Structure formats: structure tokens, C-alpha cells
Amino acid sequence: MSGSSDGATASGEKINGKYAANYAEIIKNADGKYLDKAVIEAILGKDAAHGRDGLMDKLDPANPYSFEVDDSIDGGNHGNAQCKIPKAFVEVHENAAKNYYDDSKYVARGFGTPIAEAAVAKWNITVDGDGRGLPDPKVGMTVAEGGKIYVQFCGMCHGEFGEGAKGYLALAVEESLITSDMYDPAPQKAIGNFWPYATTLFDYIRRTMPFWTPNAPFIGDAGYMGMTGYMLQSNYIPIDDEGNVLEDDTFFNSEMLMKMNKYMPNQGNFFCDHRPVIHNARCMTDCDKTQIGDGTGDTNNYRQARLLPDGTPQYNVPERMNEDKPGVGHHGM
Ligand code: HEC
Structure with a gap:
């Protein structure tokens, strides 16, 4: 040819x-x-x-x-x-x-047609941590109403109260992710003990759930808002400094969501790690015992962190827990 x-x-x-x-x-x-x-x-x-x-x-x-x-x-x-x-x-x-085919118009010629604006709009629904993109405060429903929708569309996979079902992941667990004993089995991550922002929860479920038909028009923003409230209630997220939680008849909307955004329990444990990245030389033979296992040569004990040039352990995360909580808008984020 x-x-x-x-x-x-x-x-x-x-x-x-x-x-x-x-x-x-x-x-x-x-x-x-x-x-x-x-x-x-x-x-x-x-x-x-x-x-x-x-x-x-x-x-x-x-x-x-x-x-x-x-x-x-x-x-x-x-x-x-x-x-x-x-x-x-x-x-x-x-x-x-x-x-x-029009060479002057299409960059990725040969694949599809230009996407319709309505189709872009359906998925151009990002909600930011500062609340940008949330629906109008008029849009919402009571936590109890949100719970009903949740049971109808989500409970079969995530459990009626978010406890998990049929092997699908739980959305509410009581375990803390911070354990003093690093040999404990890793606790399950869920909304209350892991997610830093409530805004993300609304954004996530609207764009991904229910699994087979995300961003469902028959649920709508009000329904997704109500379910977000129900999940925050199931996770006992506080609504105020006193630690009160959502009542069943609380109208849950974007204002309530933003109020609760700063009470997400694990928020402070997300921070930028400004420590330098260091690469200690790897030792394969005749190693100094400070380089092995726990630093005394015990190979069965790996608790010992690698050391920074100034001698401080590299994985000193618990030490950083005493620092100011970063939270939304923290300059380090
Ligand atoms: C068919 C089963 C199924 C149904 C129904 C379902 N989900 Fe999910 N859900 C999943 C799976 C699977 C994942 C994990 C998806 C992944 O990680 O990519 C998930 C993940 C999630 C997560 C993230 C959990 C985490 O901490 O990572 C949330 C929140 C959630 N679903 C909420 C909902 C809500 C709200 C509904 C109802 C509107 C719903 N799901 C319906 C299967 C389901």
C-alpha cells in the first residue's frame, strides 16, 4: 500500500x-x-x-x-x-x-461532538470548602425527611444509620482514627472520624450517589441537602460549641451545613506538613544499630521513626497535634 x-x-x-x-x-x-x-x-x-x-x-x-x-x-x-x-x-x-468534520473547529477531531452546555451544567456542580456552589438556603428539608430519602436510596448499601450493609462501607463509626497504640488494627474511616469538611459530603453524594444514578433529579438539591443533614446527625457532628446535635425536625440547609462545617471533628488533623523531605541513606549490610528497627537493633520493633538532620523523628505527627488547629482558611492550607 x-x-x-x-x-x-x-x-x-x-x-x-x-x-x-x-x-x-x-x-x-x-x-x-x-x-x-x-x-x-x-x-x-x-x-x-x-x-x-x-x-x-x-x-x-x-x-x-x-x-x-x-x-x-x-x-x-x-x-x-x-x-x-x-x-x-x-x-x-x-x-x-x-x-x-471541520478542521477549523475541533481540536480532538474524530471523538464525539462538542458537549452541549446543558450537559456541562449538570456536572458543573462543585461545592468549595468555603460554601461556594451550595444551593440557596431556601433549598433543604428536615433531618427526618432527609432520613427517609436516605433509607429509600442509600440504606440498602450503607445501612439505615450509616452502619454499613452487605459489605458496603459504613458512613458512621464510633472509632477514633487517632490511636495511642500503633499496633491496633486500623480503624475504619467514615464521615465523622475522617472527613474534614461537611461541604465535601454534600458535593460528594450529589455527584456520586446513589451508586447507580448519581445527581438524581428525583432526589434534587433539597433531597441531597436533607440526606447530608441525616448523615451528619448519624455521625453526631455538633452544631454548636456546646456539642448539641441536629434534631429530627431541624430544617437542614446550606446555612446549617456551613455552621457545622467548622465542627467536623477530624478537621484539625489535616494540615500541610512543612517538614523537609529527607532521604536517609539505605543500609543493607553491617548497619549501625540505630538504623535498624527500633533504633536499638531490635528488628521486630519498627516504632523508631527515621531521624531528621537535627535529630527529631520524621514521623512526629502526635507532636504536631498540639499546634493550633488549622481549620478552614488556615494560612498553612
Ligand atoms: C449500590 C450500593 C450503594 C448505594 C445504593 C449507595 N452507595 Fe454510597 N457508596 C457505595 C460505594 C461502593 C461507595 C465507595 C465508592 C468509592 O469509593 O469509589 C460509596 C461511597 C459513599 C460515600 C463515601 C464514604 C467514604 O467515607 O468514603 C458516601 C458519603 C456515600 N456513599 C453516600 C451515599 C448516599 C447518601 C447514598 C444514597 C443517596 C448512597 N451512598 C447510595 C455504594 C452505594
């Missing part, structure tokens, strides 16, 4: 009379455009851009649905799928060329 006989194209070099290896360069030469006609030609040869037939002699016999494009990556024809152009590539490209 003509594509494979001309040795090299303007922007791409062929390997063993086969296919171009340097896509990165080809794509760069094409102004960062991926999969436009020129790029495909450069990679696969001229005929490739015009249909599968032109590619027949490039078929990898071990994989009829793909074309070998770069032997230099896997050092030969090892059937490395990542180095193939799948059949779908060609078909999508052909389709696009037939239906809406």
Missing part, C-alpha cells in the same frame, strides 16, 4: 517500513491537535486516513482489531495493546469525517 512504502512522512518517521514512532512529535508539529487528518496520516500513512481497507497490511495478526503503530515502545511485536490503534479509532474517525 502506498502509505507504508514511502518510508517517511513529512512529520513522522517510519520504523522498519512500518509505522511512525514519534506521535508526540507528530502531534506537537500539528499544533497539539490530536487525531486530525494530518496526524493520522503521519502516524498510519496516507491511506489510513481514508479507511480501514488501506490499513489491511498493517494488521497485527495477533490482534485483528488493532494496528501496530510503534514497535519501539515495546521493543517489537509483543502484542502490547497500549501500542496499538484500536479498530474503534478508525471507525470513529471515519464517522466523524462523514458527519461533522
Whole structure:
């Protein structure tokens, strides 16, 4: 076929009379455009851009649905799928060329159509830690109403009170993540003992849950808000300095959520670690006993942290617990 006989194209070099290896360069030469006609030609040869037939002699016999494009990556024809152009590539490209190919408009030509604004809006729903993106305070429902929705759509997987069910993860556990004995089994992370922000909880469940139909219109912002309240109640998150918790008939909305955001119990345990990254030389033989196990040569005891140049242990997290709680807007975050 003509594509494979001309040795090299303007922007791409062929390997063993086969296919171009340097896509990165080809794509760069094409102004960062991926999969436009020129790029495909450069990679696969001229005929490739015009249909599968032109590619027949490039078929990898071990994989009829793909074309070998770069032997230099896997050092030969090892059937490395990542180095193939799948059949779908060609078909999508052909389709696009037939239906809406316009070199001046599409950067990633060949893949899909421009996304509709309504479709972007449905998922452009980020809520920030400072509350930006939360629904209007009028949107919400009582914690009890939120609980009903939760039981209907979430309880079968996470348990009626967030205790977990059928092997799906619990959303409320009583264990603290901070244990004084590092040999204790790792406690389960859940909302109350782990999540630093209540805003994230609302954002997360709205964009991901229920598992099979996230951002569900039949739940709506009010429903997601109510369920957020119910989960915060199940986790006994305080609503004030006195440690009061949500009542069943509390109207839960974005204002209440922001109020509770600063009472998330584990919030202060997230902080930027400004200690320097150090790399102590690894010792494999005749090691000084301070470098082994607990620092006295006991290999069964790994409690000993590595030491910083000034002699302080590198993993001194408990020592940092006495520092000011960082919280929202802390300058270190
Ligand atoms: C079919 C089972 C199923 C249903 C129903 C379901 N979830 Fe989930 N949920 C999951 C799975 C699986 C994960 C873990 C997802 C992951 O980590 O990627 C998860 C994770 C979560 C988490 C994060 C937990 C954590 O600490 O990491 C929350 C919160 C949550 N779900 C809330 C909900 C809510 C609220 C609903 C109802 C609107 C719901 N889920 C419905 C299966 C389910």
C-alpha cells in the first residue's frame, strides 16, 4: 500500500517500513491537535486516513482489531495493546469525517461532538470548602425527611444509620482514627472520624450517589441537602460549641451545613506538613544499630521513626497535634 512504502512522512518517521514512532512529535508539529487528518496520516500513512481497507497490511495478526503503530515502545511485536490503534479509532474517525468534520473547529477531531452546555451544567456542580456552589438556603428539608430519602436510596448499601450493609462501607463509626497504640488494627474511616469538611459530603453524594444514578433529579438539591443533614446527625457532628446535635425536625440547609462545617471533628488533623523531605541513606549490610528497627537493633520493633538532620523523628505527627488547629482558611492550607 502506498502509505507504508514511502518510508517517511513529512512529520513522522517510519520504523522498519512500518509505522511512525514519534506521535508526540507528530502531534506537537500539528499544533497539539490530536487525531486530525494530518496526524493520522503521519502516524498510519496516507491511506489510513481514508479507511480501514488501506490499513489491511498493517494488521497485527495477533490482534485483528488493532494496528501496530510503534514497535519501539515495546521493543517489537509483543502484542502490547497500549501500542496499538484500536479498530474503534478508525471507525470513529471515519464517522466523524462523514458527519461533522471541520478542521477549523475541533481540536480532538474524530471523538464525539462538542458537549452541549446543558450537559456541562449538570456536572458543573462543585461545592468549595468555603460554601461556594451550595444551593440557596431556601433549598433543604428536615433531618427526618432527609432520613427517609436516605433509607429509600442509600440504606440498602450503607445501612439505615450509616452502619454499613452487605459489605458496603459504613458512613458512621464510633472509632477514633487517632490511636495511642500503633499496633491496633486500623480503624475504619467514615464521615465523622475522617472527613474534614461537611461541604465535601454534600458535593460528594450529589455527584456520586446513589451508586447507580448519581445527581438524581428525583432526589434534587433539597433531597441531597436533607440526606447530608441525616448523615451528619448519624455521625453526631455538633452544631454548636456546646456539642448539641441536629434534631429530627431541624430544617437542614446550606446555612446549617456551613455552621457545622467548622465542627467536623477530624478537621484539625489535616494540615500541610512543612517538614523537609529527607532521604536517609539505605543500609543493607553491617548497619549501625540505630538504623535498624527500633533504633536499638531490635528488628521486630519498627516504632523508631527515621531521624531528621537535627535529630527529631520524621514521623512526629502526635507532636504536631498540639499546634493550633488549622481549620478552614488556615494560612498553612
Ligand atoms: C449500590 C450500593 C450503594 C448505594 C445504593 C449507595 N452507595 Fe454510597 N457508596 C457505595 C460505594 C461502593 C461507595 C465507595 C465508592 C468509592 O469509593 O469509589 C460509596 C461511597 C459513599 C460515600 C463515601 C464514604 C467514604 O467515607 O468514603 C458516601 C458519603 C456515600 N456513599 C453516600 C451515599 C448516599 C447518601 C447514598 C444514597 C443517596 C448512597 N451512598 C447510595 C455504594 C452505594
